[in-house]
Amino acid sequence: MRLVRECLFCAALFGLAGALPVCGQMSPLLSSQKAPLSDRVVAYQIEANYHAKSHSLDATETLTWTNYTGQPQDRLPFHLYLNAFQPKSTFMREAFEEGNRDVPIGAEWKDKKFGSDVIKSFEVVGVGDLTGKLRFIHPDDDNADDQTVVEVQLPRAVAPKEKITFKITFHDEFPEVVARTGYKRDFLLAGQWFPKIGVWWKNAWNCHQFHASTEFFADFGTFDVKLTLPSNFNVGATGVQTGETANADGTKTLVFRAEDVHDFAWTADPTTKIVEDAVTISSGTVKIRLLMQPGHMASAPRYMEALKGTMMKFDEWIGPYPYSQITVVDPPHGGGAAGGMEYPTFITADTAWWMINGLKEPEAVVEHEFGHQYWYAMVATNEFEEAWLDEGINQYTECKIMDALYGRDVGNVNTRVTTAGERGVDRATYIGVADLDPMTRRGWQFVNFSSYGGITYSKTALVLLTLEHIIGERKVREAQHVYFERYRFKHPTADDFMNTVNEVAGQNLDWYWNQAARGTQVLDYRILSAGSDRADWADKNAPKKEKKGETEYISNVIVHRKGDFIFPVTLEVKFDNGETLREQWDGQDRWRRFTWRKKAQLISAEIDPEHAIWLDRDRFNNSWLRDADGHASGKIAGYWMLLTQWFAQLLGWLA
Amino acid sequence: MNRPIRDGFGLIWRQQRLVWWIFFVNLVLGFFASIAPRVMLRPALDKSMYASDLSQRFDVSVFIELLSKPEVSLGAPVAGSVVAGVIFLFYMIFIAGGVLVAFREDRKLTRGEFFHASGEYFWRMVRLLLCSIIPFGIVIALIARVGTVSGKMAADAPRDMQGFWVRVAGYLVCLVLALFVRAWFDLAQTRTVIDGVRGMFKLSFRTFVLALRHAHNLLFIYVTTTLVCAVVTFAAWRLWLNIPHNSFGRSWLLLEIVTVVMVAIRLWQRAATVLWYENYAELQAAAVPVAPVPLAAPEVVQTEVEVI
Secondary structure (H helix, E strand, C coil), X not given: CHHHHHHHHHHHHHHHHCCCCCHHHCCCECCCCCCCCCCCCEEEXXXXXXXXXXXXXXXXXXXXXXXXCCCCEEEXXXXXXXXXXXXXXXXXXXXXXXXXXXXXXXXXXXXXXXXXXXEEEEEECXXXXXXXXXEECCCCCCCCCCCCEEEEXXXXXXXXXXXXXXXXXXXXXXXXXXXXXXXXXXXXXXXXXCCEECEEECCXXXXXXXXXXXXXXXXXXXXXXXXXXXXXXXXXXXXEEEEEEXXXXXXXXXXXXXXXXXXXXXXXXXXXXEEEEEEEECCEEEEEEEEECHHHHHHHHHHHHHHHHHHHHHHHHCCCCXXXXXXXXXXXXXXXXXXXXXXXXXXXXXXXXXXXXCECHHHHHHHHHHHCHHXXXXXXXXXXXXXXXXXXXXXXXXXXXXXXXXXXXXXXXXXXXXXXXXXXXXXXXXXXXXXXXXXCCCHHHCXXXXXXXXXXXXXXXXXXXXXXXXXXXXXXXXHHHHHHHHHCCECCCHHHHHHHHHHHHCCCCHHHHHHHCCCCCCCCEEEEEEEEEECCCXXXXXXXXXXCCCCCEEEEEEEEECCCCCCCEEEEEEECCCCEEEEEECCCCCEEEEEEEECCCXXXXXXXXXXXXXXXXXXXXXXXXXXXXXXXXXXXHHHHHHHHHHHHHHHHCCC | CCCHHHHHHHHHHHCHHHHHHHHHHHHHHHHHHHHHHHHHHHHHHCCCHHHHHHHCCCEHHHHHHHHCCCCCCCHHHHHHHHHHHHHHHHHHHHHHHHHHHHHHHCCCCCHHHHHHHHHHHHXXXXXXXXXXXXXXXXXXXXXXXXXXXXXXXXXXXXXXXXXXXXXXXXXHHHHHHHHHHHHHHHHHHHHHHHHCCCCHHHHHHHHHHHHHHCHHHHHHXXXXXXXXXXXXXXXXXXXXXXXXXXXXXXXXXXXXXXXXXXXXXXXXXXXXXXXHHHHHHHHHHHHCXXXXXXXXXXXXXXXXXXXX
């Protein structure tokens, strides 16, 4: 039945595709958006010619930058991200030492991973050629070989509110796909492919080198991009396509326009199949464009269903999506390094031909990357310095939305053999690195990549889930909504987020933020001891036989704050007469003894009976049962026994 | 006409106490190996309500949490299982002689006869095991190579599933090769017992030639029985998926039945090989020309089975 349902869904998708408007007639923003949504600090016009055989391009970039810094500027930094994919770059050095998503620790350098972004000429309109004035800088480390940031010294300062226009010609060499950019066979994902100006932030230039575990930060503006490439390539890009010209040399030129975004990415592949649909949300109808690999078509309905559900939930919970289109790119097999990435109005997904329904990877990735349209693309936080604000908050919303769409505790894996929910996976990722780094640490300063992932993504999600326990789920959602409304198309900071939550919650939560976000305190409460003893144990005349309901007992539970994170906790105890009691403890001291005198014995004690303190590193020690329940240990030991028997048989087969 | 698979099954049915004994030893070793994880997990799980996520269902993230506890270490349990496996391996080598004699005789051996036969052939079986390391090693290396090549293909080949099919095909070839090696050394063990051969290295080589000549017959036995094993395992897997997580007793029983079937199928392969070789030896003996009998001095001429 499920297969039939999916086939019907596919048929409906393709049927709808014909009814959609031609992309050339579309505006980058929904018609409900009249005025610019952002300050539009930058305006990029790029004409690029892609050489498919050599996976390279030559381009001309005209960048107009408006000085909103409030002071004259005569030194301007630019990112050249593709230069990270070189053997001596900071990115590769860090990846070699600590590993990252695509580069294992100690990996050998491979020439096909080489990438570069070379500026051929650099001219300031009205001033002249300044190519010779460019110099590479390395603001984050002492690596003189890193060429991911270049600075230009202007002959005269740009006055406040003055515009300056640069004409830059550059040549890109794309690597075989790494860190969400590059090629795989004929497929290309062009991300971070053009010289991009830094951001004036916190009264200074913010233009970090490309690190093994960091992402990006840029100013809002407009992008007009003309791409010339072989005519058989299907293309997807940030914004919307506004024109197409067939050229005499067998190429075509596509024109794209994007407004109020801070980056522009595109993809090209001759083999992709395009699936189109639309979803109507509060701000209007948004076109959905999937660029699918032919071998992954079975995942198209799954992507589409997840994306639509996610968009509607974001619209309901957080705020409207203002753009008229969202493009989803399905990377080819072997091109997993291109998967799971976000750019404005353009995301990459992840699946495989064998992806069974019980594995929710395609759904979770699409949900997560679309979430970045809010926490990164619109609320444009500094991903270098405060990665938790985009990745972590987004991970939290992923938990909430995957729970809502697919069910709690089964949002990641839902098979008959095993299950796993978003929250559980976050816990599993977090507990091993709980005390290593604070959430507020700069992305490249984490002790290793595991800590970066476990803290930035998972811990943040768990911190916000635990926050629900303090101020309520509704308040957390409201705080996210207010934060979004207040800071979309801006560059808020961690303090902006925390202050917004404090304000919406109507209480000062700094005690929580200081431990959970700014600190490395570990939350771990446990039942140190529990049990019931006869109250009349010293009475020689007391009857020797205990009688249920008549014999009086003194029951004790000692709750121990094992970690250094101070948090109020609830203790729930149950007695054998059916009575259930709840006790509160502020958690300030190291331990607290609870005592009851009753004609009943204690049968269980549990800290956090609602299982709402997701930050608790060890949940196994949160409870105590008078009567041991050996089902779990017996089950695991039983399967261990069977595995041993089969292993022994395998060895015995050799005899 | 000898039908090794059918007759082998009959032989196993008649000698099923061997199956039960081997299964019993396997079960006991598995039980002992499970004590370490049980002892290690009880303090963490038996008094904890959180453990229900592992008993009522099986949440893999909770299991990872469990493994990340400092007091939960897989070192001792893994070591215990490896020791159990190695003991079982030597047990199987030890009883190989007794099993083959029981199959040859097709009668219930006394305990003394069984262990006498086991002891008599033990060192020869060990030497054969050592000889088998080289061909099995080659097969294992081939499996690793198939994994590497198909893995690279899965990432780089133009078609999505090319790497997968190369892997499937490669592993199937490796499986057939492994079955051939197994049939070859089962045959060598059989000849050791039936023909009383002592030179194991020479026997291994000669048996290789014989096995190669009759590869189709032997592989038919081994592939058929392996298919039966696969079908039973697959059916059990389907059944197992329908057993609720909290009914571990039923799961355990079902999987132990599968384990018995695995033991039986392994012995079935050996029994079928014994029967095939006995039939082959008879045919060979019948084909040896009998020398003319001199009239003046009549005596019985003894023929020997040609050892190839």
